[in-house]
Amino acid sequence: MVQVTRRRHSGGGGGSASKRSKTAGATSAVDTLFDDFRGPLSADATPEDADRIGPEGVERFCEALGVSPASQTVLLLCWTMRCEHMGYFSRPEWRRGFAELHAESVAQLKKALPRLERSIYDRDAFNRFYEFGFNYCLTEPNQKILDLDTAAQMLAVVMPADCPHLAPFIEFLGVQTENKCFRRDEWLSFGRFCEEIEPDCSNYDESSSWPLIFDNYVEWRTDGANV
Template sequence: MRRTPAKKGPSNATSSSNSSAADPLRSGGRTATKELDSIDQLYNTYANKSSGIIDPEGIEHLCSDLEVDHTDVRILMLAWKMQSERQGYFTLEEWRRGFKALRVDTISKLKKSLPDLEKEVQRPSNHVNFYSYAFQYCLTEEKQKTIDIESICELLELVLGSLYPPQVNSFVKYLKIQSDYKVINMDQWMGFYRFCNEISFPDFGNYDAELAWPLILDNFVEWMRSK
């Protein structure tokens, strides 16, 4: 949209306005700089002194200060908010991204922000992104594209168990007793999310095996119906 030209005012007023806009200290720059310094100082509290990166030990320390277990889903949510690329590690750039988005610069503020972060993740528009991220976050090896069944079962219970308990409980039980699949790929992972959202459970009244469902879900439905 084209902007409407601003009316020219007195020269002294224009000069004052331009001066204020150009001076970051007058336009909130000082506050922003102070918050960034606090964010960076907090990062250094947990970062490995040699690598300069927060590693698994640093995350354990962070979890202790937040009074949450390192397996708590909220830590995964925090990683999602930071868009952390490597499981168990936070870079300064990722840390800044997450803390700025959450508008926090201290541990106490971060702790208070966790309930709101949970609500944010649970929104349908965000949760599918979080669910997809959770799988990618667990790909710890270069060129890795699948995750072993045991880890998938734990991850499903962590990220989807509270939303779809009957479906997740049944699918996890099936994954543990079946012998056809040793690993799960992204297509199968996302297929189960769609399954939970679209298919009536446990009657499977609207499940059509002729549609493009991953074969593992066809097998799961067949197993459930045979029980």
């Protein structure tokens, strides 16, 4: 075994050069795709424009994948790419996503989507994805809250559709008047609430350390008409 290792290291780095060549080829193919979806640059385009796909390009990319731009699948891609700005892909983000999913083409990426969708069956992975959903909606450096409409729309994307609290909680957000925004701690608590609290809220304990919005939600659910 030691001799084999030595021959590999003394052979002029051929294997390493081959690996670098394959990596460079993959990056080139992925960059070509990026440029295609970004589209032609105008005469006054900035260097930032050259390394960013905007909303129209993102929509074309989703069409090529056969998925809705508002789907959980696309949000999973954004999470994998670690995107910072909603509706945009930077070139480093694009490269990261394709590399993570071992894809060099749209067809290969499309084949990888079911595996990506299954990845959040793991609770830790889902929790990271769920937290990303909140962060992805933030538009200002020091922003810590979401407006209720944005929170409701993102919850509908990030949460499993069969979550028993999802639809009623979104309905509650639309009719209640006490909360004007949705805070990070409330967002994170909703994920835990869905894991721990029965669909009929029968095991909810007001004395526990839940944010006030959940006291109000449970009261609304259990007043008779909303259970």
